[in-house]
Amino acid sequence: MRIGYIRSNIPVIIGQQQIEEVDQFTYLGSVIADDGNAEHDVKCRLGKASAVFQRLQPIWRSSTIALPIKIRLFNSIVIPTAVYACETWKMSAGIVRKLNVFQQRCLRRILRITYRDRMPNEEVHRRTLTHPLAETVAERRFRFAGHIFRLPPNRLPRTAIKWTPQQGKRKQGRPRTTWRKTFIDDLKAVDVAWDEAENIATDRARWRSLAAQCALRHRRN
Structure with a gap:
């Protein structure tokens, strides 16, 4: 599987066998x-x-x-x-x-x-x-982010959640929605900044309360 906008016809071969490419x-x-x-x-x-x-x-x-x-x-x-x-x-x-x-x-x-x-x-x-099923998904996503924030800084999920591309140029049109953008919208729903969220995540009880508030805001929207 090739990830990204740029497509290539160069096959991937391991030994003498060409690997099947799938979408x-x-x-x-x-x-x-x-x-x-x-x-x-x-x-x-x-x-x-x-x-x-x-x-x-x-x-x-x-x-x-x-x-x-x-x-x-x-x-x-x-x-x-x-x-x-x-x-x-x-x-x-x-x-x-x-x-x-x-x-x-x-x-x-x-x-x-x-x-x-x-x-x-x-x-x-x-x-x-x-409650609406999308509300349940929002709450579980928020709790999942809390688990990532509590990981040590050297763990890959902790690095990936903050990573943004520094080079390259995206194609024209509206930017695609990403998981990170979705989570940023969750934080905005509860009026919490990213840096503040990393500190709050260390308090599990408070983070669970924020997750419930996020789900409630999604229901109202």
């Missing part, structure tokens, strides 16, 4: 693409979560299982499948919409609600005691 591949359950886009991984995760949800249809349709138990099963089986490794996703409006639409579709099936009932999403969350 994306799956590693440890996550889909890695040559353009660094999280759309491919999100689509794959939601597809797997949908398959899990479908296999549990007898539970969702059962009239002898209480709603709180169904929601607990949904949150402990389906949701973890959907947001696996979501801490590394860079977010966009499209990804946020896909996550929330998937969650709403599942919850409405559990509640046996159709779109003809004209029930708002807020009422669905109130009945099921849940």
Whole structure:
């Protein structure tokens, strides 16, 4: 896989064997693409979560299982499948919409609600005691950043989170959204500067509180 805007036709050969070049591949359950886009991984995760949800249809349709138990099963089986490794996703409006639409579709099936009932999403969350899925992803991303900040300065993740290219020229057009840009937006949502965040991250309880505030701000936005 070649990463970057510049493409080359020079083959990679090890010994006498030419290595196959691919646009994306799956590693440890996550889909890695040559353009660094999280759309491919999100689509794959939601597809797997949908398959899990479908296999549990007898539970969702059962009239002898209480709603709180169904929601607990949904949150402990389906949701973890959907947001696996979501801490590394860079977010966009499209990804946020896909996550929330998937969650709403599942919850409405559990509640046996159709779109003809004209029930708002807020009422669905109130009945099921849940929050928008994109909010959960934002909170997990914020906590993940805290783990990186607490690493020793010589660790590669700590170096990578602050690295910015010093040379080269990007192509014309709007800059692509990156994970770092997404996290900077998270910090702005809670009115915390980058240098201040590194100091706050040493206090785990305070950092968890900030993560919850960040998720709440995302819900309001």
